[in-house]
Amino acid sequence: MSYFSTNYNRINYPVATEATRGLRNVQLGAIYAIGSHFTINKIEPALVVMPTGSGKTAVLNLSAYLLRATRVLVISSSVMVRGQIVEEFETLKTLKGSNVFFAELETPKVKEIKSPIRSLEEWETLKEFDVVVGIPNSINEGINAEFRPSEDFFDLILVDEAHHVPAFTWTNVVKAFGEAMKIYFTATPFRRDKKEIEGKLAYIYPLSKAYEDKIFGDIGYYPVITDNPNTDLAIAFEAEKVFNADKVAGFKHFIMVRTETKDNADVLTKLYQENTNLKLKKVDSTVSYGSIKKTIQKLRDGELDGIICVDMLGEGFDFPNLKIAAIHSPKKSLANTLQFIGRFARTNAENIGEAKFLAIPSDIEIGKRKLYEEGAIWNDIIKNLSEEVIEEEDEIKSVLDTFEKEETDSYSKEDISFYNLNPYCHVKVYKADGVNLDGMIEISGHQNIYHAISRDYNAVIFITKETERPKWILTDDLINIKHYFFIIYYDVNTSLLFIHSSIKTVQFYDELVEEFATGDYKRISKYDINKVLMDISNPEFFNIGMQNRSANSGESYRIIAGPNAENTIRKNHSKNYANGHVFMKGTSEGSNVTVGYSSGSKVWSNAYEKIPNFINWCKILAAKIVSEREVKTNTGFDNLPIGKVVDNFQLPAHSATWHHDTFSESPFLHKLLEDEILLSLQLLDFAIEVKKDLSDLNKLAIDFVHDGLIIPLSYDFDDHFQFREIQVFNYSLEVNGQNVDLLEYLNEAPLQIYLDDFATIANHEFFAPPKEGDYQYSADKILSSDWNVTNTDITREFYKDAQEKIDNGNRNSIHETLHATLIAENYDIIIYDHGTGEVADFITMKEFADKIQINLYHVKGSTGNNPGDRVADVYEVCMQAVKSQAWTTNKHTFKNKLLNRTKLHNEKFIVGDKDGFIALMSKIKIVEFIFSIVQPGISQATFSPKLSHILAATDDSLINSGFEPLSVIGS
Numbered sequence: 024m025s026y027f028s029t030n031y032n033r034i035n036y037p038v039a040t041e042a043t044r045g046l047r048n049v050q051l052g053a054i055y056a057i058g059s060h061f062t063i064n065k066i067e068p069a070l071v072v073m074p075t076g077s078g079k080t081a082v083l084n085l086s087a088y089l090l091r092a093t094r095v096l097v098i099s100s101s102v103m104v105r106g107q108i109v110e111e112f113e114t115l116k117t118l119k120g121s122n123v124f125f126a127e128l129e130t131p132k133v134k135e136i137k138s139p140i141r142s143l144e145e146w147e148t149l150k151e152f153d154v155v156v157g158i159p160n161s162i163n164e165g166i167n168a169e170f171r172p173s174e175d176f177f178d179l180i181l182v183d184e185a186h187h188v189p190a191f192t193w194t195n196v197v198k199a200f201g202e203a204m205k206i207y208f209t210a211t212p213f214r215r216d217k218k219e220i221e222g223k224l225a226y227i228y229p230l231s232k233a234y235e236d237k238i239f240g241d242i243g244y245y246p247v248i249t250d251n252p253n254t255d256l257a258i259a260f261e262a263e264k265v266f267n268a269d270k271v272a273g274f275k276h277f278i279m280v281r282t283e284t285k286d287n288a289d290v291l292t293k294l295y296q297e298n299t300n301l302k303l304k305k306v307d308s309t310v311s312y313g314s315i316k317k318t319i320q321k322l323r324d325g326e327l328d329g330i331i332c333v334d335m336l337g338e339g340f341d342f343p344n345l346k347i348a349a350i351h352s353p354k355k356s357l358a359n360t361l362q363f364i365g366r367f368a369r370t371n372a373e374n375i376g377e378a379k380f381l382a383i384p385s386d387i388e389i390g391k392r393k394l395y396e397e398g399a400i401w402n403d404i405i406k407n408l409s410e411e412v413i414e415e416e417d418e419i420k421s422v423l424d425t426f427e428k429e430e431t432d433s434y435s436k437e438d439i440s441f442y443n444l445n446p447y448c449h450v451k452v453y454k455a456d457g458v459n460l461d462g463m464i465e466i467s468g469h470q471n472i473y474h475a476i477s478r479d480y481n482a483v484i485f486i487t488k489e490t491e492r493p494k495w496i497l498t499d500d501l502i503n504i505k506h507y508f509f510i511i512y513y514d515v516n517t518s519l520l521f522i523h524s525s526i527k528t529v530q531f532y533d534e535l536v537e538e539f540a541t542g543d544y545k546r547i548s549k550y551d552i553n554k555v556l557m558d559i560s561n562p563e564f565f566n567i568g569m570q571n572r573s574a575n576s577g578e579s580y581r582i583i584a585g586p587n588a589e590n591t592i593r594k595n596h597s598k599n600y601a602n603g604h605v606f607m608k609g610t611s612e613g614s615n616v617t618v619g620y621s622s623g624s625k626v627w628s629n630a631y632e633k634i635p636n637f638i639n640w641c642k643i644l645a646a647k648i649v650s651e652r653e654v655k656t657n658t659g660f661d662n663l664p665i666g667k668v669v670d671n672f673q674l675p676a677h678s679a680t681w682h683h684d685t686f687s688e689s690p691f692l693h694k695l696l697e698d699e700i701l702l703s704l705q706l707l708d709f710a711i712e713v714k715k716d717l718s719d720l721n722k723l724a725i726d727f728v729h730d731g732l733i734i735p736l737s738y739d740f741d742d743h744f745q746f747r748e749i750q751v752f753n754y755s756l757e758v759n760g761q762n763v764d765l766l767e768y769l770n771e772a773p774l775q776i777y778l779d780d781f782a783t784i785a786n787h788e789f790f791a792p793p794k795e796g797d798y799q800y801s802a803d804k805i806l807s808s809d810w811n812v813t814n815t816d817i818t819r820e821f822y823k824d825a826q827e828k829i830d831n832g833n834r835n836s837i838h839e840t841l842h843a844t845l846i847a848e849n850y851d852i853i854i855y856d857h858g859t860g861e862v863a864d865f866i867t868m869k870e871f872a873d874k875i876q877i878n879l880y881h882v883k884g885s886t887g888n889n890p891g892d893r894v895a896d897v898y899e900v901c902m903q904a905v906k907s908q909a910w911t912t913n914k915h916t917f918k919n920k921l922l923n924r925t926k927l928h929n930e931k932f933i934v935g936d937k938d939g940f941i942a943l944m945s946k947i948k949i950v951e952f953i954f955s956i957v958q959p960g961i962s963q964a965t966f967s968p969k970l971s972h973i974l975a976a977t978d979d980s981l982i983n984s985g986f987e988p989l990s991v992i993g994s
């Protein structure tokens with residue numbers, strides 16, 4: 024029998040009391056938990072979490088007896104800790120002193136590895152020992168391709184300070200002995216780099232319990248407030264002051280001066296020697312365990328007041344009278360900070376009081392808390408912070424345990440650590456009736472190398488691998504390997520489906536939602552996606568997208584980027600712009616957060632999270648998205664209107680333009696017969712024509728037109744874009760190197776549709792007309808005309824024939840009077856285009872030295888004999904002006920439209936002819952468009968707020984589209 028098996032029956036489990044020595048509450052809990060763990064798990068490591076100073080080394084020793092080990096390997100973090108563990112095994116002083124073993128018990132044979140193992144013979148000599156203790160670097164050299172011990176050389180591995188295990192030198196040692204039981208001891212089961220500390224959490228002893236059991240005493244942060252530019256000197260003075268005060272108070276306290284590097288330690292040694300009366304000794308990683316013991320003895324004997332310590336000595340320095348920490352270089356990781364503080368919080372010494380930590384105040388965040396700000400109460404913060412992080416780690420492992428790994432094309436289950444999957448927080452969100460967790464991802468050229476399902480959490484994960492030859496090489500000498508990550512999560516409470524995909528094309532998202540959603544599904548509206556900004560205080564926007572709602576403005580989308588971008592948005596932006604996308608930061612429940620969203624129901628945060636935290640992030644988003652509460656950021660961002668979901672157009676549509684992504688992507692449209700490309704054209708070269716005669720408030724008819732090619736489409740709020748009739752040919756778009764079906768692309772990047780009353784449809788959502796109070800038009804801008812002088816009947820826009828004029832007393836119509844007026848103005852071209860599908864009633868053109876000025880006159884007769892507040896009259900003629908912008912987007916569109924209008928109607932040229940028109944439009948000069956409305960029913964004397972609003976909205980639409988202000992001719 025082995026030494027440990029032989030002495031197994033000699034273990035006692037005495038409980039420590041004030042009167043008798045024994046095992047602490049934490050030690051009993053840990054050793055029982057270890058025994059329980061290995062009744063079920065022989066191979067999976069046991070992770071034991073015990074605060075620094077709670078008696079971890081005694082549990083480590085005792086576990087070898089409990090598990091009746093044959094040969095034990097103990098891995099320590101430093102030479103000093105290694106020496107402490109060796110001493111504990113060789114003497115069993117703590118376990119004997121705690122009455123676990125009787126004093127005469129024979130101790131095990133212990134070997135301390137002080138130099139690297141360099142041969143198989145050295146490994147053979149270790150068979151003589153019951154316990155081998157070493158640091159990873161020394162052991163690791165003996166595990167290589169040339170020689171290594173057998174896997175069963177040790178049957179128990181004990182790892183102290185196990186948060187180091189993910190490092191290669193540690194992992195390589197642990198994995199070399201695959202058949203051994205393993206126990207990982209740590210006070211902090213998490214790492215700053217978020218790498219996994221493998222193992223099942225067998226026991227957690229919270230810091231609050233350590234305080235309750237009086238293992239830990241009070242701790243306090245004492246900020247060093249100073250104007251002295253030499254902050255190190257200020258800390259030194261304060262440390263001496265506190266040390267002397269504690270001494271007078273009867274405390275036997277000592278100082279640890281903490282810094283990062285040996286060079287800094289040398290500087291501080293000199294600083295304290297020259298400026299204080301403190302007797303300090305420098306210790307660092309070059310000091311042997313024997314020297315450390317001598318230093319501790321000098322502290323006990325009063326020969327020293329403290330030590331100057333370089334970083335690594337935070338682990339393992341066991342001297343409970345260290346109660347004053349002069350922190351010149353604060354640790355920035357939570358794990359290291361908790362380790363460091365634990366050294367000072369111990370209570371197992373006489374004449375000690377509160378542990379005091381002296382440091383310059385700063386904004387350093389440790390575990391999302393500002394520990395070093397003035398007023399920080401460490402007693403509460405440290406307890407809460409430690410337990411929050413440990414509970415989070417426990418939850419992460421619990422959630423990960425629910426995922427069942429499925430068979431894949433390659434890789435064994437152990438090849439990828441599930442814990443280390445850390446996806447970027449980016450999702451596309453859908454409303455769905457349910458989820459198909461058994462769906463599969465199949466991508467041409469990809470291997471599925473990882474597939475896991477959690478039915479408890481309604482989540483499925485895939486990792487694929489793509490292997491391809493670069494396009495610029497003909498052989499397989501060079502190969503590109505890329506990996507892709509996918510997670511699908513369904514939130515049952517809100518019926519929302521979240522898709523995270525490394526491939527972010529429209530077509531691929533459509534394939535994923537088709538595969539994994541069950542029943543009906545749809546994207547989330549911008550109105551609901553905007554709710555992800557809910558409950559975020561102190562908002563600061565970095566990037567805001569504003570979608571232009573004005574037709575043919577030449578600017579489809581505006582992006583404001585920079586710190587506090589929200590401050591640039593004014594109330595008047597709401598007239599022409601709508602909410603597009605956003606990225607911002609703020610605070611939520613005391614933590615800093617970032618969030619962004621865009622069209623297409625995409626949401627992201629500038630963070631990478633482990634799978635359980637990622638799912639939790641989705642849950643938080645889900646609860647916000649379905650909330651009925653209104654979002655208010657109380658910034659300029661609130662000025663931008665957000666569209667609402669509707670089931671019809673609310674108002675008639677008159678024109679449309681491309682989505683802002685289309686302008687930036689410039690996709691090519693391919694006309695195909697089966698797989699053969701017959702024609703390729705720039706999508707932006709197509710004209711968009713709204714077919715009003717085929718449209719109503721439920722469905723819109725739209726044609727894409729280019730040189731005789733017409734693609735007939737329909738649009739509604741249920742099916743979105745569809746073909747109006749069966750197509751002989753297929754149409755696809757080439758977008759950023761990817762081929763996408765035309766309809767799929769339009770449904771993801773939909774046209775912006777313009778309605779009457781200056782309302783719009785953008786991203787399948789309705790933006791209501793602006794409010795009356797948003798626009799005001801000054802009455803003095805109205806150009807007055809005395810229609811009586813010209814014998815004009817202001818109720819007659821035009822006459823159908825000569826007899827109508829005779830029957831009306833030969834009074835002139837408005838068209839006739841305007842005709843005569845324009846003839847007298849000496850224009851180069853005058854076109855009378857009145858009729859169905861007109862560009863305008865009259866079009867005039869005049870060439871100047873630097874430009875060609877074109878004026879579009881829209882005419883409407885008055886419904887009364889005298890000017891008055893006739894809203895319908897004014898609205899109709901204003902809408903004609905707004906709609907005619909569709910033909911003035913550029914010189915080419917305008918020229919082609921008028922050539923088509925005059926093709927068989929030369930009589931439309933009142934002044935000039937077709938050749939003169941073509942010659943004028945061919946000149947390389949700026950074209951300036953002016954829009955004029957002629958409505959005799961308008962006058963300054965009868966001008967009402969309602970008329971002011973209509974004219975002002977029209978004027979604003981023109982100006983925002985890059986045109987001259989509206990010209991109004993009234994009475």
